[in-house]
Amino acid sequence: MNTLFPIFVKAENLHILIVGGGYVGLEKTTALLANSPNARLTLVAPEIRDEIRELAQQYPKMELIQEPYHALFLADKDLVIVGTNDKDVNRQVQADCKNRRILVNVADTPDLCDFYLSSVVKKGDLKIAISTNGKSPTFAKRFREVLEEILPDSLQETLDNLTAIRNKLKGDFVQKMEKLNEITKVLK
Template sequence: MNTLFPIFVKAENLHTLIVGGGYVGMEKVTALLANAPAARVTLVAPDIRAEILEMAEHHPNLQLVQELYHENFLTDKDLVIVGTNDKGVNRQVQTDCKARRILVNVADTPDLCDFYLSSVVKKGDLKIAISTNGKSPTFAKRFREVLEEILPDSLQETLDNLTAIRNKLKGDFVQKMEKLNEITNVLK
């Protein structure tokens, strides 16, 4: 049974540490910045891919530190994502995060994760997060592709219209909710 509690975080209000500068680190920093371009991110790794170095040129809030991981890098961090090919380093980062009560995700190691990174469908302001409870990120990716294909690009217009309607509605929260439920009933 999937007992995960889905949330959307305002990553631009957090300081995220990514440990790992290889392909997985690149994948994680790319996903984070695609969803929150203004996010403050520090990436630490002794070797950093050229694509990440290039990415840093376009994202002033992406700080690269070309060093081995040390627990001091956790100071003032709110969230940590680990993606190295060294299981010892991955476990050490997870242990250090636990000691400091910092939420951590260790790529491809569900047992060491406090949270999973979802596959995300984006259509304007609409975001749908897909999780398989860590069982199959590949399935989540394929399902995301299906949803991206079938959801119309006009969804943003619908969201804008519903926002305008909501802003004009009179009454208390319950009355507004009932009216919006009535209006959106056509989506069933």
């Protein structure tokens, strides 16, 4: 049973550390910046891919540190994502985060994760996060592709219209919810 509690984090209000400068580090950095381009991000690794360096030039709140991981890099960090090919480093980062009560995700190692990164469908302001409880990121990715294809691009217009309606509604919270439920009943 999937007991995960889904949340959407305002990454631009956090300082996020990514440990790993290879392909996985690139993948996690790209996903983070695609969803939250104003996120404050520090990436640390002894070697950093050129594609990551190019991203850092495009995002002023992204800092690269080309050094091996050390626990000192956790200072003032709110969230950590680990994606190295060194299992010992991955375990050390996870242990250091636990000691500091910092939430951590260790790529491809569900047992070391406090949270999983979801596959995300985006249509304007609509975001749908997909989780397989860490069992199959590939399935989540394929399902995201299906949803992206079947959800119409006009959803943003619908969301904008519903926002305008909500802002004009009179009454208390319950009355507003009842009216919005009536209006959106067509979605069933």
